[in-house]
Amino acid sequence: MSQEFDDFRQRVLSHAKLVMARAPKIDNEARTNASLVQPFLSMLGYDVTNPDEVSPEHHADFSEKYQNKVDYAILINDVPVIALESKRARAPMKDDRGQLRSYFNACPTVKLGVLTDGIKYELYADSDKPNMMDEAAFLKIDFEEIAKKNSIDDNTLEGLSAIRNGQFNPANVGTEAKRKLLFESIVEIIRKFKSDPPDDYVRFVLGKSPMGEKISKVTQKIVDANREIVKSAMEAFVDQEALAKIGYAPKDVVKTIDLPPVTGSPPAPEPEQSDLPLSKTDMETFSYIKNRLFYLVRNETLFREIQKIETKKGKTSFRIYYVKPNNGSLVDLREHKDGRVILQFPALGGLEFVYAASPELDGHLLKVFTQRVTEAGVSLEGPPGPVLRAIPGGQSADKA
DSSP states (O other), X not given: OOHHHHHHHHHHHHHXXXXXHXXXXXXXXXXXXXXXXXXXXXXXXXXTTOTTTEEEEEEEEXXXXXXXXXXXXXXXXXXXXXXXXXXXXXXXXXXXXXXXXXXXXXXXXXXXXXXXXXXXEEEEOOSSBTTBOOSSOSEEXXXXXXXXXXXXXXXXXXXXXXXXXXXXXXXXXXXXXXXXXXHHHHHHHHHHHHHSOOHHHHHHHHHHSTTGGGOSOOOHHHHHHHHHHHHHHHHHHHHHHHHHHHTSSOHHHHHGXXXXXXXXXOOOOOOOOOSSOOOHHHHHHHXXXXXXXXXXXXXXXXHHHGGGEEEEEOSSOEEEEESSTTTTEEEEEEEOTTSOEEEXXXXXXXXXXXXXXXXXXXXHHHHHHHHHHHHTTOOOOSSOOOOOOXXXXXXXXXXX
């Protein structure tokens, strides 16, 4: 990221604070323009005092009978290229899209339409038909949200940066709008897949996973039984990426999850199929234990072996195991009528533990997993992997 981009980010954050300090005192459109919109244009590098650059109440005529104007037009070589229509702070903006659309259509040189109340901004292009403003905004900016978080995502910041004085290119607006609209639509699809993975997506993920490839036929029962695991895996991935981004976990923790098995390690067995669906508690416990181990292990080989942890569902029991259901048992889960979930560790002398995130549970998990991997004949010698330290009550980890 360039220093110029970082400097612009700080100007945007400063403007967001200014907006929230002034907004409660603004009760009409004129004050909105003077106190919020003009500072916004200035932040983008435009000289609001120069009518050859920023033209207030700019007209674009269909004919002598029908006249159209917008609150501000940004000019390049005396030609309007950006049209901005503003309303009173916190006033509904929906009805004014038609007014902006009319001006957009009436002025062929305008390639960007901006609708704002001084707090929220909607940016429109003509990505579908020339001089026909799109129905959907390709970029939305909410300075109230930016001020609350004291941050702005890179995608929004890049969109704002592209309309700065000296950076705006009218010829590229339509292409950029299409790219951003596609980007947002894909983000929305992924968001839906993350919250409620559809059947086709679950089948796709299972088919692409090393263990899923061994399933001869992905039936609807298998899809239903594994939907929550796919959902939990997506959530875990997003959580790990977020932790990596803010420095709580090294990025290679995320990247090494899909590494192939270590040479010389025993091959993962054919997963045992069962028609018994996993309960919500089963899936949540399995997801927690597997993801927790990713944060606890201090050895690269152990880290990779976590991929071989599987489950076995019986009529009265649920087992989480490594490689072999019996000799590799890690945890047996039992749900009591009073709501308690009991974890039993066969390899630790039948130790029972009430399921609750704690440093003590971390210790049991790390001990039993290390024991089972060692018993399977896997050598733990070699260069150390990411060194992670457990944080009580959470899943964060410090860098080595």
